[in-house]
Amino acid sequence: MKVEVEITPVSSIDQTLELVEVIEGFSATRLGVSDVVLFRDVYSTMTICAQHTNRVLIGPLVTNPYLRHPVPTAASFATMNEISSGRMFLGIGVGSGISQLGFSQSNPAGILEEFILVFKRLLEGGKVDFDGDYFSLSNVALPHELTAKIPIVIGTRSEQVCKLAGKVADGVVIGAREISDRALSEYVNWINEGARSSDRRLDEIEIAPRVTVCISNERDAALGSVVLYTAHYSTLGRYDESLMGKKEYESIKHLANQASGWYFEPDVMYPEELKTIVTPRLIDKFAIAGTPADCLNKFQTIKNLGFESVSINIAAVRRPGTSLHEGTMETLQGLQTIMPEILLI
DSSP: OEEEEEEOOOSOHHHHHHHHHHHHHTTOSEEEEOOBTTSSOHHHHHHHHHHTOSSSEEEESOBOTTTSOHHHHHHHHHHHHHHTTSOBOEEESSOBSGGGGTOOOOSHHHHHHHHHHHHHHHHHOSOEEEEOSSOEEEEEOOOGGGOOOOOEEEEESOHHHHHHHHHHOSEEEEOOOSOSHHHHHHHHHHHHHHHHHTTOOGGGSEEEEEEEEEEOSSHHHHHHHTHHHHHHHHSSSSOOTTTSOHHHHHHHHHHHTTOSSOTTSTTOOOOTTHHHHSOHHHHHHHEEEESHHHHHHHHHHHHHTTOSEEEEEEOOOOOTTOOHHHHHHHHHHHHHHHHHHHHHO
């Protein structure tokens, strides 16, 4: 099984590089860096990571076409590709936190398609003319020495963007969140529909479910660390009676809305009551959390669902007196102990 590991740049650069050293050491295929508004800049972070690694592919999970124009993005990636000796990939999607800045994020599939077309053409070399609904270029070109082939990975939870990914992407990170055949197969069907519309085969596209992982030798500590994550994503969509009762759904949604921030922020606070109503059974549907042995079994489940790749979002083990960096390192070290077996699954 191929493994991608995503980190969120909420710690210092020195601490981030400590995490990256571990990730490269256990033979991850790709290193993803979250592109989140108002966090540490993803492009600067990726450049530094490129300078401190030798093998792992590096890219954002995910950058977006609303804040990033395809021309400077192509120039940035060509430059980082030169720095990394050809190890960059473009991870792109709708983006996180964009609505805070007044962007409506309308027609994401349309703007993503135009962005990707311009990005690809620029990196292929030569003059580019483009007149679209969102981007317009006239006789634009990158310096010849910056041309490069950079894989494109689309991250999405959207039907229309999945279909676009099937048409144009090299890989897809699917954010179904719920780890089940029911949820994941729907995304694969959408990607396949897009692939067929462009005379592509599904096996030409690397498809990886995105899973949030928290590992500790103390099972309860790992489970407790993803309570808010589970609360958020189990109530993000419409009510699903197969997951929980209606009263439980409404209670979890109400309490999760009282959180002081996103689940991965260092000092996020939420009502203690969530810990009693978000059960281990519900957590198991939305995260991979527990001891190393527990988590290895869940990775085998993903393989049994037909996936050859997985995208891991690292969650910190949270406990009093433990910093976010220490908690993130605890999960990574737990993952390191089972990685040889995951790669052989």
